[in-house]
Amino acid sequence: MRKIIHIDMDCFFAAVEARDDESLRNIPIAIAGRSERSVVSTCNYIAREYGVRSAMSVKRALQLCPHLTLVASRMSVYQQVSEQLRSIFYRYTELVEPLSLDEAYLDVTDSQQCGGSATLIAQQIRRDIQNELSLTASAGIATNKFLAKIASDENKPNGQYVIAPADVSQFVEQLPLAKIPGVGPKTLTKLQRHGLQTCADVRACEVKQLTRLFGKFGMSLYQRAHGIDESPVQPSRERKSLALETTLMDDISGLSECLSAVNQLIPKFEQRLSRVTHRQIKSQGVKVKFNDFSQTTVENTTHVLDKAMLAEQLERALARGSGKKVRLLGLHVMFKSVDRATDTKPQLSLDLS
Numbered sequence: 001m002r003k004i005i006h007i008d009m010d011c012f013f014a015a016v017e018a019r020d021d022e023s024l025r026n027i028p029i030a031i032a033g034r035s036e037r038s039v040v041s042t043c044n045y046i047a048r049e050y051g052v053r054s055a056m057s058v059k060r061a062l063q064l065c066p067h068l069t070l071v072a073s074r075m076s077v078y079q080q081v082s083e084q085l086r087s088i089f090y091r092y093t094e095l096v097e098p099l100s101l102d103e104a105y106l107d108v109t110d111s112q113q114c115g116g117s118a119t120l121i122a123q124q125i126r127r128d129i130q131n132e133l134s135l136t137a138s139a140g141i142a143t144n145k146f147l148a149k150i151a152s153d154e155n156k157p158n159g160q161y162v163i164a165p166a167d168v169s170q171f172v173e174q175l176p177l178a179k180i181p182g183v184g185p186k187t188l189t190k191l192q193r194h195g196l197q198t199c200a201d202v203r204a205c206e207v208k209q210l211t212r213l214f215g216k217f218g219m220s221l222y223q224r225a226h227g228i229d230e231s232p233v234q235p236s237r238e239r240k241s242l243a244l245e246t247t248l249m250d251d252i253s254g255l256s257e258c259l260s261a262v263n264q265l266i267p268k269f270e271q272r273l274s275r276v277t278h279r280q281i282k283s284q285g286v287k288v289k290f291n292d293f294s295q296t297t298v299e300n301t302t303h304v305l306d307k308a309m310l311a312e313q314l315e316r317a318l319a320r321g322s323g324k325k326v327r328l329l330g331l332h333v334m335f336k337s338v339d340r341a342t343d344t345k346p347q348l349s350l351d352l353s
Helices: 010-020 058-064 075-089 118-133 146-152 165-173 186-191 199-203 205-216 218-227 255-274 307-320
Strands: 006-010 029-031 069-073 094-102 102-107 137-142 160-162 243-254 281-290 295-301 304-306 325-336 347-349
Touching: 006 075, 006 094, 006 118, 006 146, 010 281, 058 075, 058 304, 069 094, 075 094, 075 118, 075 243, 094 281, 102 146, 118 243, 146 160, 146 165, 165 199, 205 218, 243 307, 255 281, 255 304, 255 307, 255 325, 281 304, 281 307, 295 307, 295 325, 304 307, 307 325
Parallel strands: 029 069, 137 160, 304 347
Antiparallel strands: 006 102, 006 137, 094 102, 243 325, 281 295, 281 325
């Protein structure tokens, strides 16, 4: 029996924007262009209370919420945060299947983290995301991908839901067909024409009847209505990096204070790096976010994690801030592409003064 977690970030793009700009917090915002012909990419939960939704025209969104603040998309930033998310996921399992920038399946069946409990692993992942990225995520935990994805929507935002094996039949029986991934408006209309509203209705049909009415989709529908999904979690991307960040309790300044904070990050970073087997480092870097929310990164090529180099990189990054105070510090390494014939474990060199 598998243990599958589906992690889904809460209004991801909008949450990143509100995190990085305090003026956007506690007001309705949408990620979209300023033309009325533009389309809303996503919006925060405050905007959703007015009826604003993804894929809605900006013109309609502004009719529903005249004081809606439109924010231009920063895709490069979202991609960077997505890489940081995946770095967190990989601490718990190498079986990570990204679905988009803000959601992924994790197979933690063989993970020994948190005593092997998928529920506790999901809780810890969500805690890591909040502590390190100042963002929230929701999670679904079940025995397969289909159920885990549905479960992650049950306690949104910033919650999680477990479908225990003993509860699968009862949970699925009451499930509206509209909640099944892949059942869009047109398919739902066709299902409803045949009197099918819930999975219980589908269960009352024979497979032959369903395949006659809906072709191959009929078999898939039958399986989903019984909570069946044998598809494995398929890692589709090579892990590119490992990062660790900390948002400081109080803003700090000066190389000495910042270096002290970085040195406190290093043991945890070393521990996480040691878990990444069969990868070679190709570069390392530091990230500094200043108190005006501007940020900079300094990166250099290296094959080992070098503490002396980190200090030099930190000094260069601080110089770019021209004396501004620091609110966040981070470390990261980039990995070489996997060469199965030659790859080895990451090399560590952290005992330099």
